[in-house]
Every structure is written in C-alpha cells, then in structure tokens.
Amino acid sequence: MILALSILGLALAALFAAMCLVNLSVLRAPRAGDGAAVSILIPARDEADNIGTALDAALGQRGVEVEVVVLDDGSSDGTDAIVAARAEVEPRLRLLRGAALPEGWIGKTHACWQLSKAARYPVLLFVDADVRLAPDAAARLSGEMARGDLDVLSGFPGQVTPTWAEAIVIPQIFTTLLGYLPLPMARARPDPAFGAGCGQLMAVRRRAYDAAGGHAAFAGRMHDGLELPRRVRQAGGRSDLCDATDVATCRMYDSAGAIWHGFSKNATEGMATPRALPVWTLLLFGGHVLPFLTLIAALVVAAPWSAALSGLGCALVLGARVAMARRLRQPWLSVAAHPVGVMVVLAIQWSALIDARRGRRAVWRGRDYGRT
Known part of the structure; x- marks a missing residue:
C-alpha cells in the first residue's frame, strides 16, 4: 500500500515540478515601449490607510501619459476626503462617488464598471x-501590450508577507497558477478556458473591454481576475500573464483571519465547486503532501523502495518551490512550510464549498453576498 501511494505521490509531484519549471522559463517581465496612454483606475471602499500611498505611486508614473481615477464606493472612514483634497491640487487625479449598488452586482465589479x-x-x-x-x-x-498585440495583460504583484500566516499561505496562489496552468499552451491557443489574470493589477484595451461587455458581463461574479480575460478571449481578444514581481507590490491580507475570509469569498468561482475540488484535492494533496507522509511512513516501517520514491517526490516539489521562491522573491518559510500551506488552502476551499451547500453567505467589506 505504501509503495502504491509513493508511486502516486511521485507522479503528481513530477507533474507539478515539470509544469512549474516550464512556466517559470516562459514567464516574462513586461518591458517599456511605445505604449498608449493609461487610465489608472482604483476602486476604494474604506481604504483611508492605503489610499494616500496608492495615489503617490499611481501619480508618480513616468514614461507614459496617465490619469488616475478613484471611485469611492461608500466609504465611512474618510477615504473620499483624502482623494478629494489631493485632486484639488493634482489635475491628473479625479474622484468619483459611487452610485448605489444595483441588485445582482458585486461591489468591486460595479465600482470598476463605473470607473471604466x-x-x-x-x-x-x-x-x-x-x-x-x-x-x-x-x-x-502598456508597452508590452503594444509589443505583443495583447488586449489584456495581467500579473500578480510582488506579495508582501511579513507575518508567518501570510508567508505560508499567500504564495500558494502561485503554486496553483504556475503548477497547473500551461502558459505556452495558453499563449498558443485562444480558448477562453486558458484566460487567467490577477484582479489586483489588470491592464485592458478599451476597445477589447467594450467588445467583451466590460464588468457588466459578469456583474454578479467576484473573480474578476478570471472573468475579464476569459470574456475578452470569448470576444476574439488576446490575453497573457506576465511576471509582475517588480512592476508592483501588494500586501493582500494582514492576518490569518483576513486570509481565510479573503480566500473564501470567491472560492466557489474557482476551485471550490463539486466537480473541480475533488480534482484539485487529488493534485494538491497527492502531489504536495502525500510524498512527505509516505516518506515518513516508509522510514517508520523500513520500506526502502517507498522511501526512495517518496524522497524523490519531496525533492521535486521542494526543488520547484525553491525555484519559484527565488524568481518571485517569496519568503523561505513558504518553501519550508509548503505542505502546511497547501493543506490550509484545501481546508479553505472545502469550507467554502460546504458553506455554499448549506446556503451560508460570503461577507466582504461589510457587504453580504450570496455564494454561487
């Protein structure tokens, strides 16, 4: 039994390692060029602690003409006042005050639609x-979009992860992205299923955005990082992912609780579906946790062949994670505690799926959303 599980774990670990290394070899950082002018669009709800430094960075752009538009989405902490004061002395900055959220819309999606x-x-x-x-x-x-004739270009900013919970869990985003999305195939084929991006940082040509219906085309969906590239592809456009590690930085969540709730809010639009989650569980648990468990078991019962196969599986997973950590500047704790991070992600996904089956609603930024 241990031998069979060791073989399974090794096969799944090898799949992850091979895909990860291929993707890292083709994932490119964008290069400046002769790009079009850019509207930097920032949806903000209760972001008083963030908005000042966000504006400093957005207004500090060089090499291309920009405007910055911030939509205040019903903030109660003075976010709008901060932006309004800055806009009085900065002609490139405008403040919009968001309209009431219509029935069937997600807050951020509606904010982005108004900004567009x-x-x-x-x-x-x-x-x-x-x-x-x-x-x-x-x-x-903008330059990379012009160079590659792209309609959507997105990437994950360098993730700031100062606490142990952030360091262990946040990098798992890249485990799923770089370990299981074949970037060469995604670039070669126009299939919408290969569309992927990051809602934190997403550039899109207006003509392609309008042709795809913009955010209105997925008004009730939270996962804009998947929805917008896929809708643009459906409309005949091209999307790609880039290495945005040194293009931007982001501290996504600042506590273990925020990580859990943040990952849960749109889980059922990604992994946490009745059909997808069992497959993801096999890939993630089988390829990233099982080799370590079978290695321990094989050493305990003195099964040398199982120990050798499981050890190789562990080496492949950790080797790929080291390569990922070096390239994306991830903390070494994320490598050392990689199996723990995978288990936390799976626990979040299964919890979200169970909550959805029980009719429990997702809550984010003070808004209550039904789960899909």
Whole structure:
C-alpha cells in the first residue's frame, strides 16, 4: 500500500515540478515601449490607510501619459476626503462617488464598471487600493501590450508577507497558477478556458473591454481576475500573464483571519465547486503532501523502495518551490512550510464549498453576498 501511494505521490509531484519549471522559463517581465496612454483606475471602499500611498505611486508614473481615477464606493472612514483634497491640487487625479449598488452586482465589479465609463485613455489599468505601482509600471504594461498585440495583460504583484500566516499561505496562489496552468499552451491557443489574470493589477484595451461587455458581463461574479480575460478571449481578444514581481507590490491580507475570509469569498468561482475540488484535492494533496507522509511512513516501517520514491517526490516539489521562491522573491518559510500551506488552502476551499451547500453567505467589506 505504501509503495502504491509513493508511486502516486511521485507522479503528481513530477507533474507539478515539470509544469512549474516550464512556466517559470516562459514567464516574462513586461518591458517599456511605445505604449498608449493609461487610465489608472482604483476602486476604494474604506481604504483611508492605503489610499494616500496608492495615489503617490499611481501619480508618480513616468514614461507614459496617465490619469488616475478613484471611485469611492461608500466609504465611512474618510477615504473620499483624502482623494478629494489631493485632486484639488493634482489635475491628473479625479474622484468619483459611487452610485448605489444595483441588485445582482458585486461591489468591486460595479465600482470598476463605473470607473471604466469615466476613463479617458485607450488602456485601462485596474489597480486595487493596496497595490503600490513601480514608477515605470504603466509604461511597461502598456508597452508590452503594444509589443505583443495583447488586449489584456495581467500579473500578480510582488506579495508582501511579513507575518508567518501570510508567508505560508499567500504564495500558494502561485503554486496553483504556475503548477497547473500551461502558459505556452495558453499563449498558443485562444480558448477562453486558458484566460487567467490577477484582479489586483489588470491592464485592458478599451476597445477589447467594450467588445467583451466590460464588468457588466459578469456583474454578479467576484473573480474578476478570471472573468475579464476569459470574456475578452470569448470576444476574439488576446490575453497573457506576465511576471509582475517588480512592476508592483501588494500586501493582500494582514492576518490569518483576513486570509481565510479573503480566500473564501470567491472560492466557489474557482476551485471550490463539486466537480473541480475533488480534482484539485487529488493534485494538491497527492502531489504536495502525500510524498512527505509516505516518506515518513516508509522510514517508520523500513520500506526502502517507498522511501526512495517518496524522497524523490519531496525533492521535486521542494526543488520547484525553491525555484519559484527565488524568481518571485517569496519568503523561505513558504518553501519550508509548503505542505502546511497547501493543506490550509484545501481546508479553505472545502469550507467554502460546504458553506455554499448549506446556503451560508460570503461577507466582504461589510457587504453580504450570496455564494454561487
């Protein structure tokens, strides 16, 4: 039994390691070029602690013409006042006050839709309020889109993870992305299923955005990082992922509780579906946790062949994670505690699926959303 499980674990670990190394070899950082002017669009709800530094970064862009538009989505902490005061002395900055949330819409989706209507430039760059753009971020994204004839270009900013919970769990986003999305195939084929992105940092050409129906096309969906690239592909456009590690930074969540709730809120639009989650559980548990368990078991019962196969599986997983950590500047704790991080992610996904089956609603930023 241990031998069979060791073989399974090794096969799944090898799949992850091979895919990860291929993807890291083709994942490119965007380069500045002759790109179009950029509208930097920031939806903000109760972001008083973030919005000032977000504006500093957005207004500090060089190499391309930009405007910055912030939509205050019913903040109660003075976010709008901070932006309004800055807009009085900065002509490139505008403040919008969000309309009431219509029935069937998600808050961020509605905010982005309103921002898109107010934008004046050919490239729309949607940026979360907790993202800090590098000074050449807009120029590099717009230039890469022009160079590659792309309609959507997105990437995960460098993730700031100062606490142990953040360091262990947040990097698992890249485990699933780089370990199981074949980037060469995604670039070669126009299938919408290969569309992927990060809602924290997403650039899209206005013409492609409008042709795809914009955020209105998925008004009730929370996972804009998946929905927008896929809708653009469905409309005949092209999307790609880039290495945004040095394009921007983001501290996504600041506590273990925030990580759990944040990952849960749109889980049922990704992994946590009755059909997908068993497959993801096999891939993630089988390839990232099982080799370590079978190695321990094989050593305890003195099964040398199982120990050798399981040890090789562990080495493949950790080797790929070291390569990922070096490339994406992830903390070494994320490598050392990798199986723990995988188990936490699976626990979040299964919890979200169970909650959805029981009719429990997701709550985020003070709003109550039904789960899909």
